[in-house]
Amino acid sequence: MVAVRVLVTVPDTSDVLDAARMFAGGVASSQRTQSFADRLDLDLLPPSLVIDRSYAPTPLKLTTATQLLASAPQADLSGPGSFVIRGFMDSDDLHAAHDLTDSSGCPRVFSDPAFGLVPAAFGEPPIGTVLDVSRQLGTGRLGRLGMDGTGVAIALVDNGINLSFLRSRGLQPSLDYHSSWSPNQTVTPGSAPIDHGSMCAYDALIAAPRATLLDFAVARTTRQGGSAMDGFLSDALIAFGRLLMLMTLPDDERPFRSLVVNNSWAVFSPAWDFPVGRPGRYLDNPNHPFHAAVSNLTGAGADVLFAAGNCGDAAPDGRCGFGVGQARITGANAYAEVITVAGVDVNRTLTGYSSPGPGTIDPQKPDIAAFTHFKGSEAFGSGQPDAGTSAACPVMAGVVAALRSRYPFQNGSSARTPSAIKSFVLASAVKPAGVTAFSLEFGNGVVDTGMFENPGFS
């Protein structure tokens, strides 16, 4: 014998209507639950049903719903199937119960199956819009605090930005043409085909609309959405070298006060690296020259962010080549100096594709979760979400840029080092429901700007 949960339809008798009105009217729960079952006519119910007294009789018809708040409610207006209640019954009785019908011949007992939140996956429609993201980030409040990206450059190490597209989406982007760079001389900064880089730029500008974009179009992809392999690390190495040169310019020669570097890319397969055991590997080797490049750039005052990657347990990208038990946040995405960003939807539910930690180099990865899978740029077509940890990363980069517009990097200020800023944004994060400590899915929690007004430093 197993107790199963069922839903049962009942007519709008005066007893049912009274019970429903007690819920709707806010009667104290103890009084309500005591009275609820007593008020129902048990003859209407399957013999072994135990009523769930915490579940309000719920109207199924408009005429019934209006009676709940009427000053002089009328019973028996709508007849069978007016309300649904919930209860438990023996599985042995279920078969007979399913044969129960009301006076109109309709079944009265229905299953009440459990459901789980389905994590966002590629190919699924957007969850929420850019307005939801904006609200969650408190961008209006940030703007009033002077945190809008002014004086901050956001370098997008990606496959190029299309400024006309961003303008067509209602933005007023500013691009530093001369500080931008691409290994492909035929691509003019700001004029790339509309693709991944434009999505990232759009998302970075949500929290930092007045930031200046730097277009570092290092990915060589020519296919919308990217191909299996979009570029080589050596191109990113040159980009980081150029960014370091910009950061080491004297303050009065540097065209920005602070620099935030967004990297919505990762290595999808260990097969692309040297074999295990060989020195010179990238994925798990802190001695790789790219680590020095990243470390030098953060040491010079730039905030560097990397996407966690799209090899999550529930809905990994089909290009993921990591085996069971292999760490999936690897290489630069796992460096301690960077902010590694996981992806949640606007309901703060982890997306199915967001790579969990640990990291291969710093095991405490990812660092924080930010919003993705929302209707935003529509760079991939009308109604298509800004998706992947690729979108979460620039959303977070925009938040860091917003903070930096009020607290730019300052040589000699220990409170304004990239390390200190990282610590602050991680401490500001909010743990999602049911999570109380660092987790390998959300890191330190979901981005939150509630503490930005009084960050505790100047």
Place this chain on the structure above:
Amino acid sequence: MPNEAGVIVRFQRAGPKPTLQEAAEHLRVPLTALSPAYGVQVEGGTGKYHVKLLQEQLLDPTRGEVFSNPGFSLQGPPTNQ
């Protein structure tokens, strides 16, 4: 056979930043085996430099440290796959 990815070779050298020609001489590889687009990258004030070598087998490993140059992928929606 040269391959597009090649490998990254780190070496240490006193004095000012070497030219690509000087890097090739230091590593004892033909200039044509080094990527001119990559050039010579400076590793932040340590006297260390790196170049991209297109034919790893040409290098005497005692002349420089060899590192992988993996491909990477953008982490957005995998459309048109």
